[in-house]
Amino acid sequence: MSDDTDLLLRKILTDVLGLKAGQADDFTEDTGLFGHLPELDSMAVAGLLTELEDRLDIVIDDDEIDGEMLESYGGLLAFARAKREEA
Amino acid sequence: MTPLTWTCPLPGGGSAEEYALTFDRGRSLRLLIVPALFDEANRLRRFTVEVMRRLDGAGIDCFLPDLPGTNESLQPLEIQEPQDWRDAMAAAARRFEATHVLGLRGGCLLTPKPLPALHYAPAKASAILRQMLRARTLAAREAGREETRESLMELALAQGIELAGYRLGPEFIRLFDGMAPPSGALTIAQDTLGGSGLWLRAEPGESAVQADALAAAIIVPLS
8 A cells, every 4th residue: 555644744844844855855763853853843843733634634633642743753654644544 | 125104093992003014116006915923924024025025026016014913013912803903904005005905824814805805825713723722732731731722712712812922812812713714815825836835834934936936926917
């Protein structure tokens, strides 16, 4: 089964962080996000989650948001994949 | 580019001076620009002015007023209601003798009738509010407090709330939440600009390509 979640997520992070094309290709499972990148403050994360909802056609409840899923690229990717499967 | 003040009606009667950035050479095409709202206004400020420079170069006068209670305004934000902002933009349109109006994102909610309107990437009020509430719950969680969107909304409707640094009154929240952009506007979608929206950026960014594209998308229907 093809899965474009990884690609879409890298694109969203590129847009939110203002990265150059290709820069997000270097993200690995362990790349730190919230709490690691100073520009990723609560407002930016809120924007990121809203974009995630729009582009992946999912709905994220507040109580699903935890530190682990936002801490690393791998955590966010796993969350997004799980949400898409249940959608 | 000239910063100047204009007379804005106050909700309870009387008036106050508000600030606007203007390019005014007495030309026949005169565009009022209603800025994006809250956090997005800051992230799009430079982009907005870059678009204004291009419109000026293309022979269009343009005017970017402050919404009362925001940017340079001395009015308290917490007493503003959405209709006050609409009235303010209508007053700015009269003062600057606007022939057209451009709304940016949440600013599309406030474009005064009956001016012909252009809406750039219009945002729903509920989506703007939801995102600011989410930012606040995330910040609270970081600080070890638990806040939910529902409990915050309850608080907001009872006594007002501070979201992303903006102190909003209960009436503002109640009336703003259900607002949608007025119909009949020409919509300029983000995906026609050759890039993703600069309001998404965690840090304010800029894009000459997108400023060129948005200016062109405004110039063509106006000319």
